[in-house]
Structures are given as structure tokens and as C-alpha cells.
Amino acid sequence: MDIQSYISSGIIEAYVMGLATEEEIQILECVQKNSAAVKQAIMEAQETLAGFAEQEAIAPPTHLKAAIWAKIQEEEEREETAAPENKIPLIAEIPVVEPTPTRENTVFVPNHAPVQRANKVPFKTIAAAASILFIVSAGGLVYLNQEQQKTQKQLTALQQEQQQSQLAYNNLQKKWDMSSNPEMKTIALTGVEKHPGMKAMVYLDHKTNQAYLSVENLPPAPKDQQYQLWAIVDGKPVDAGMYDPRSDGSVQKMYAVANAQAFAITLEKSGGSPSPTMENMYVMGKI
């Protein structure tokens, strides 16, 4: 069956008129996601029915409007006050989607199918939908594949997210430990005039002069370039180590530098420079 004969089989009109079976509905809903022609045909059929209803409109008795609004308000008030389990079921509360016993094979209202159904479309249905699509575009399996890939991707993303939050937590823990360690001095390096808002932290151990670096906000270094930390000792810059971009927000151990009065970070070629390129200074902070 190609897509044209699928469309002209009457399945779309049956769906719109509420005649299609549950299985037919599921297949159609799968197919329409992937076929613009089917989607279009459904919309046109729905337009016809809307036009029909419009044409057959009859004005309801005028007192009804106020009566219905009063009922809605009454209902909402009751819902606010009463606990859900005490609710007395009204005709209005019978779930709209419940199929009636005599029409058990069909859902008469295809347009607001229960939400949970989307999650458990039977394989048979996906397969049927896919087979229709396959012949149409030779791409039916793409759908199944895509579904699987989507799930895989979601799973990977979740795992990554979890790893990242674990990592972020560990980093935070480390920083917390550093800054609350009485031996450790925390120096905030802030953006110079050219780079406002940039930020890094240096933690300096009083006893050993060991420096640790935590980059809080610096743009990613361009290719072949790297951030270099400098300690300023008696007005002269001393190399305090290269920032490893792979450290990804964690606290990184740098060099030990004695008698530093300030720290600064410049952007240098990969591997570092013997002396800082002053115009590429990003952040600086005094002890």
C-alpha cells in the first residue's frame, strides 16, 4: 500500500468520525508523525467536520450560559475545599476517554487519548505504522531506529548528567575544604578592565606555599593556546603553572611559589611562555 492508497482508503475519515479501532488509531497516529500528506489529510477532514458543526449550529437557551458558569465555579470551590477522596462523582467527572462497554473495541474520541498510551504503543502497532511508512519512503525502519536511538540518547544524557552533577559536587566539596582549611589562603582573581566578570580562585597553602587553581569563569582557551598562572613576587612574574583545560572546573594543583604578593592569569601559547604576554591578561588578584 502506498501513502496515497492509505489516505484514500477512508481510514482518515473513519478516524475523524470516531469509527477507527484502537489499533487503527495508534497506527494512524504513528504514521501522521512521519507523513506530512497524512497529517494534512487529517486536518482537512477535521475542517470539514468543524464546518459541518458550524453549519448545523443552533443557539442554546440563553439562561444556560450563566448556569454553566455558576456550576463551574461551584465545582472549583468544592475542589478547593474538599479532599479528593471525598469527591462525589458527577456525570461531568466520568472520564471522557472511557470506552463504553458496547463499543469496547473503539475509542470513540480519538483526539484526547489518555496520555499514558503514548508510552506503551505496542510493538505490533509501531511495526504496522513502520511498514506503511517503509513502502512510502523506504524509510519506515528509520522510525523504529529513531525511537531506539532517542531512548539510547536519553539514557546517555541522563548518565552524563548524573556524572556531571557528581563531579560538580566533588569539586564543590574540594573547594569547600580548601577555603575552610585554616592553613589555606583564598585569593580571588577578578577580571581586568578588558575582561570584566571573569573570575578564578587561587588557594595558597601558608606552610608549603603550594598553590591550587580553580577557574570559575574564563572563556574556553582557543586552539593551541592555554591559560598560564603567574605569581607576582617582588613585582616580577614567576611561572606558577599551566591550567589544564581538561580539569573542567575542578581544583588543580599548581606550583609552589614563595613570597607571592599577587596572582594573575594570561592566555599564552600551548605549553606556556617564559614571561607573560601582558595584553593577554584576564584576571588578577592581590594576596
Added chain:
Amino acid sequence: MNPVIKLSEEELISLLQHKDEKAFNYLYDNYSGAIYGLILRIVISKEYAEEVIQDVFMKVWKNIGQYDVSKGRLYTWMINISRNTAIDYLKSKSYQNEQKNQSLSNFVNEDGSQFENSHIDDIGMKRADLIGMKSIVYSLKREWQELIELAYYQGFTQIEIADKLSIPIGTVKTRTRNALLALKELLKDYQ
């Protein structure tokens, strides 16, 4: 309600989700005629129709969160709720009557269907008599009228229709399609 304001369905839906009285007014002023006309044609009783239309608006109001825009227009969604509610209402009425072991009131049969053995023209006549309005459906070819009657107004399944008319299910589908295409053409004349 300012009649000059014309909202798109998206705007209306977002207003409805905020449970705004203006949204109700707009909804009612713009859709109650189509909904009432449809319900009245299904239940064929003004008394019943008044009850059903109240339920329909309550359902639309409460379940607007379930409306899925990817499956069609708000209009279609409301039409389906209206048909569903009206047909179920008739069923429960006939069920109640059965329980009371009373003779069935007017035109509802034991199984909830109407006019089971009546000729299609009689149904049209009854509708026209009761409602005082003739449907444009009756200017369609007989087999299409019959299909719309059974499927749209009486809510039979395609299997039931196939049985009733002694035609294959495939034919029910193609006939449904042709009926809707004919209706579409017909509606053009009224616009």
C-alpha cells in the same frame, strides 16, 4: 465580552489553561451554538440537550490540560467530547429506563440506539420535527446520509455498521470518506 476580539485557538487554549472567566465567555459565545446543535441532533430532546451541554462545558473546562494540539484543532476535540457525552448520556438514560422496567420513552431503544428499525427518512423527519430544523445532510445521497446518521449521530462502530448494512468494513471506510468529501463540497455552497 467584546465581540470584536477574535482569538486564535492557541490564544484561547492558553486563556483556558488559566481558568479565566473571559476564556469561558469567549468559549461559550463562539462554540456553544455548534455544540448545542450537535447535541440536540443526537439526543433529540431539548431537556436532555440542556443537561448534556452543561456536562460538555464542564469537561472541556476541566480537561483542557489533556487537549493535545498535535492531534487536531480544539474544535475537533470539543466536537468529539460533545458526541461522546451525548451518546453516552442516551445510553445511560435508556439503561435507567430499563432498570425501572418502564416502557421506553419516545425514541430510544433498549440497546441505546435510536430508530433501530426505522427508515432513514423517518429519522430525518423526526429530527426535523423535533428540532424544527432540517439538516443539510439530507441533501446528500441516501447511502451517505445513512452513514453519517449511524456513525456520527448514533456512534456505531464500523463493525456494527458493516453488520447493519451488510457491507464489508472496507466499504464502510470508503463510504465514510465519500460522505465526508460530499459534505465538504456541500458546505462550500453555504459559505
